[in-house]
Amino acid sequence: MSEELSERSRLILQAIIEDYTATGEPVGSRTLSRRTDINLSPASVRNVMADLEDLGYLFSPHTSAGRIPTDKGYRFYVASLLRVQQLSHEVREHLRQECQFRELDTEGVLREAGRILSAISNYTGLVMVPRFTSTVFRRIEFVRLAQTRVLVVFITQTGIVQHKLVEVREPLTQGELDEVTNYLNQEFSGLSIQEIKSRIAGDMAQEQALFDCLQRRALLLSSWVLQHDLGGQVFVEGASNILEQPEFADLSIMKRLLRTFDQKALLVELLDKAQQVEGVQILIGSADNHSEIEGCSLVTSCYSSHRGTTGILGVIGPTRMPYAMVIPLVDYAASLVSDILNSQSE
Amino acid sequence: MSEELSERSRLILQAIIEDYTATGEPVGSRTLSRRTDINLSPASVRNVMADLEDLGYLFSPHTSAGRIPTDKGYRFYVASLLRVQQLSHEVREHLRQECQFRELDTEGVLREAGRILSAISNYTGLVMVPRFTSTVFRRIEFVRLAQTRVLVVFITQTGIVQHKLVEVREPLTQGELDEVTNYLNQEFSGLSIQEIKSRIAGDMAQEQALFDCLQRRALLLSSWVLQHDLGGQVFVEGASNILEQPEFADLSIMKRLLRTFDQKALLVELLDKAQQVEGVQILIGSADNHSEIEGCSLVTSCYSSHRGTTGILGVIGPTRMPYAMVIPLVDYAASLVSDILNSQSE
DNA sequence: TGTTAGCACTCATCCAAGCGGAGTGCTAAC
């Protein structure tokens, strides 16, 4: 079905969305016909609106209210009508300065990016730490906590620190662990996790032949560590901002949303999905049976380092969101974080 | 002023608080006189209530409503009237199992403790990571990220990993950093931060005499690291639970509370203050000009390891809270976390 | 002197009715 909209329909849809974005109130035909860029009487506007409603771009909450854009309406708007503003020079500079000058480690930079996204957009900032598999190995450290309990500290090329507890079968001394540590750091430093995994797979095959105890231990431990993805950490910043949104006054959507923030698992799922796309990705409403973010939209963009490490950041807020402002903001934030990631380490 | 309450007044205050805790509705004189443990007519009850109101333990939201306990009323109740229940055996076992069996590192245990506190109490769980100064040093690691950028990874005796970026004045190679790392780990492992600090202070004094470059570097770097407390990290779990509380339906208190959760600085302040007290600590309402938690109460208890590491955990929720249940819960959680902390490492 | 019944009074909550306003759909005229 070719749902080609006429020029007039497009104009009116755009006007409705912009008006609704600004006011949050259903938009009536009179209001629109008063706009300077629409030289039509209310009655004509009404005809167009009725068409748009039939096509599923608009709906009215009740008989005698104005129209509100549907999710479909928003999707069309974002895809075809929206003209993205340039981010003002001030905001760009403001952003750059906020991030750059402090002595923050990578995790701090990511957190701060989320905080700034939230502060500028007035919505909630989301930042996901790069997934394990997309990172490059810099250093690993095994620390003996108790006889069979070993703390593994893993540091990526970009300076992200992750750690985890491993329960080993036979007791190990710290000295033995240090040997393993040295061995792994020498062998693997600078390789991507993918490379390491295949290296280990190869070595393991030979391993039965050469009975180097140290090497075997190292391989076992490291394969164990790499087996489970540490990643999927999400920073949620400015969750309280969503309380300010008038559309969430009815509490039920808000509760669901905050619950989602608490649990994070769903966020990870959503962000993981968005991460597969390049550039700014906009998820409007509860597409793909994600009813948890009904009434909300998610604007995300991937950040990455030269070495291939990629994570994702963005903003979540009500579907009635000034996309023209939020999209370039997220876009710029992502490129900024990418820059910092690259400058963070050699 | 000796505000000794008569036996009857105490009984009625207790009955009002228990009733109000259960229902959330203002309590009237008829309701009370119907209770089996009070053999008084409504009129007599009213007299007592009027007295209690004069003394500031109660207030009525309007002329013809029942009475509601004030913060002062709650404080008196908790201090003098409350009989704390024993935590049921089931809950204890449930708790112990939740925490014990998973292979969690220390940070994971703390997070999980907060999550469980929140889930059982239906309020919000708070856990503060032990402050730096109260911890025992196990291991430190310097990783070179760029010419003058060094990532410091610090591991405490109890297996807590913290990290931080240091900007050094002169370029260092990873080899030099490794030497420093080894030196510090040999010298300081097992000492408390306090001990290390005074050690450093002493060595620094001598340092001008002996020009051991390595040692000087190590001292400088470590003093720099120890100078700034890394701690003050707070885990907030189950923030969305407070949305369920009927007393927060008016949004304004709720917003302030969630904003406080977002910022965390105030939480750290509150928890730091509570940490100075041993045993379960109960902060009711906005005492000490902390208007941010107006209408809320904070029930906390310190956890600690044998080695002196202490942190604090607890629950924050509306002042109308079943203290008889929450207090032993927090108490038990703290002792449980202490046990795990001790068993976590040798 | 402490306790209690009675009574007038207050105030929130609920419900129904009425009204104004915003907006629509339809029709007929331009």
Place this chain on the structure above:
DNA sequence: GTTAGCACTCCGCTTGGATGAGTGCTAACA
């Protein structure tokens, strides 16, 4: 194809009365 006019719908607000819970006060009672 566009527009003015009109009947109609429905929300939101206000008003007013009824209801009920609860209080304070007073006077009678043990």
